[in-house]
Amino acid sequence: MTSRHPSIQTAPLVQTDPSGKPYSLTAHLSPRRRMADFAATTVMVASFFAAAVPLVLIIGYVFTKGGRVVDMAFLTESIPNSYRRVGPGMGPAVVGTLLITGAASLMAIPLGVLGAVYLHEYGPKRRFARVVRFTTDVMTGVPSVVMGVFVYVVWVLRFRSQTGFAGALALACLMLPIVVRTTEEMLKLVPAELRQASTALGARTWRTTLTVVLPAALPGITSGAMLAVARAAGETAPIILVTGLTFQTNANLFEGNNTTLAAQIFRNASQPFDGAQARAYGAAFTLIVLVFIFTIVARLISSRFNRMRR
């Protein structure tokens, strides 16, 4: 090694500065600075706990109280039509949640993805695209109860009946802007070179989009869509406005009232009776498990996607 460095010299190691003080790197910060740094870090850590502790409390509370109630009978049997009665079940709400959320997804996801494709692949700079983008931003902020009021006014009043489909419409309106924005973000991440390569091979925009761009962005879009589904499944306000109430399973979205887990939690939680409250916990447990599965799977997909991109 040393032979490579022919001119490293014997150099004196001077360990005191010209005024005679020894050099040192241990000089301490003033107590004020050290305290300020420590206090700031402590406050940040405390902030995290201020959010994490309630989360643990909620999950723990719902799981202990609700986990006890939930079994096969709870998930399948009809809802007792008296809040006072103790016992299962939540069957109609489970079916309602799955059907209504599923129908909403079928409407919102294709529409949202197409809308985003238009915004990003056809006219990202046009004024029309800017207006649509602004509108989706505004729609993201529209409170869910307002969306419920809206669907009531344009749908329920028109057909004179509260149905599961009306609920699905409201949820679709809530999901739509989320799907559009996340899809557009994902399309932005697809490298322009991929599009150019496809275009250079003579593919038209639709073919490039369907065969190159969307597949490349698929994991991200899937994850965004799943987060939107998770959020929709937990929505309550629009459901209680437009689907009415039922105690029997109703598998027909277009006829008759319907109900969801979220709506049942709301109705049962404000009752003073043990039976109703236990059912509220059970429904909350079921809903949280459902929503968390969707959220976690979505995060796993997007984190794998990110790793792939790197």
Place this chain on the structure above:
Amino acid sequence: MTSTTSGDAGSSAVRDLKSSDRGAVVDAGFRWLAFSAAVTILVVLGLIAWASVNRAWPAFAQEGIRFVTSSRWAPSADSFGALTMVYGTVVVSTIALLSAVPVSIGIALFTAEVAPRRLQTIIVFVIDLLAAVPSVVYGLWGILFVAPNLTGVYGWLSEVFGGWPVIGPLFAGGAGSGRSFMTAGLILALMVTPIITSVSREVLATVPQGEKDAALALGATRWEMIRGAVLPHSFGGMVGATMLGLGRAMGETIAVALVIGSSYQITSHLFASGSAMPATIALEWGESSGVHRSALIGLGVVLFLATVVVNSLARTVVTRAERRMRGA
């Protein structure tokens, strides 16, 4: 095509290049499909505004400006002044933001500047879950766990601070049932924390590394670096994040409906029960008809306008802050 090809072949090649083959038709169709999807979004928002105003008109016509200035909400007497609910929404949102903003910014700074990478993933995961919990579950937890458990604390606060000047009126008047402005505000704080945190994190990510390095290289401690280089840069964006949180807090319905206690009053007492605009819609919808229902739809319209204004402002602030950041 080279010049040696015959005229015939040349023109057919030109025709090939121009031809409206199937591909072009499909492309036009696909483009049209995507375009109509985009239009649908505009139509939906337009319909919301038009149809809701239309249905709310009877109430607006009957009450006029009193709809938002009168505090007498009495469906049985056909009188609809929503001031108490406006007041409730303002108070509850204020409590929520005052508690959530410092916590959210703290978490965002912790993830962006302090926590090691593995811990960052955990924190982001926790915040994701916090955002994933449905609002009705927050409400359930609020009404059956938080409200009864906080009455003790409220009672103590009321006793200790009730007699104080200035802040006394906020606390004087006992603990109540626990279903109150305060409880609703605290539950809301939890619910808006994820959105404020995640927008703040995005804003922090745009702070130039060069300035952070410069501060550290000048012998700044981590906190001095945050104060000197990070916060001035991200202030605008954090204001935007706060406003997005406000938009969310104003519109939150179910959790507030469960824990605010539903009474129509304007009081400085934070532990008293009250009502908020979205909660009132959800709670009274089932038993309403006629002008009463119009009035509820009217509440929706007011709420819609308020959130549109707040959210548009917030978006503008965030975009502008981010643009300035990139420009600098």
Place this chain on the structure above:
Amino acid sequence: MSVDGSLPDVVLTAPPGPARPVAGHQANPAGPTAPSVFQVRDLSVYYGEFKAVRDVKLDIYEHEITAFIGPSGCGKSTVLRCFNRMNDPIPNARVEGGMYYRGIDVYGDDVEPVEVRRRIGMVFQKPNPFPKSIFDNVAYGPRIAGNRNKADLADIVERALTQAALWEEVKDRLHKSALGLSGGQQQRLCIARAIAVDPEVLLMDEPCSALDPIATGRIEDLMEEIQQDYTIIIVTHNMQQAARVSDRCAFFTTEVNEASDTRTGVLVEYDATENMFSNPSDERTENYVTGRFG
């Protein structure tokens, strides 16, 4: 590591052969036996599993300008950031081996990184003034160190700006935003900001790479002027610049690790600048300085 003056695993041996005096177009004020400020001993830096630089061994001498040159990715900036522990905030970064400042282990347990950085200032590749006034930029360091005396601060700011050859240009607009300055002025402002905290060493990480030739020339002149007060280490990808300004030169290059297909930086040769450019002892150095590689 002990800080009592002995370097347990550092041997400052005399090299074989006579030490050549550093001669050339610029006088070396301290001469060849200037005290050693930094002793780098078998320093390796990792990012996670990835070994970015390995086994760097060199000394930095008082009041000299030392240049680190080499192709991009050879780890010269990574090594530079070890001198004032600027690698600390980078997640996954890990430093092995010895980095001593006058015999004191820079990575020692009782060392305060904040103090390290105050003593060892740094100027970055891209001018990075804070979006504050010119005055506030220069006063930032003294202020966080607790100096609140207005007259004192004004004095420090004037002195630093004068030393950085910027005072005449900005004295009438001290309270205007620093972002209004040209790129070259911004970089000199950053130098003024760094010397306002009275450091002993200045680390410069490609300080001219974002500047035009005229601004570059002014920075190079400035470096020569302040050399009598500071020890300077400069990373540059510009060989002419290294030849022009430095007294001593370290050439780094990359080795390919066949197994993992990654590149690790190594120090090839360290010598008086003149020798490096006229009579390099390693073939790789010769190829690089004659432009046959990199």
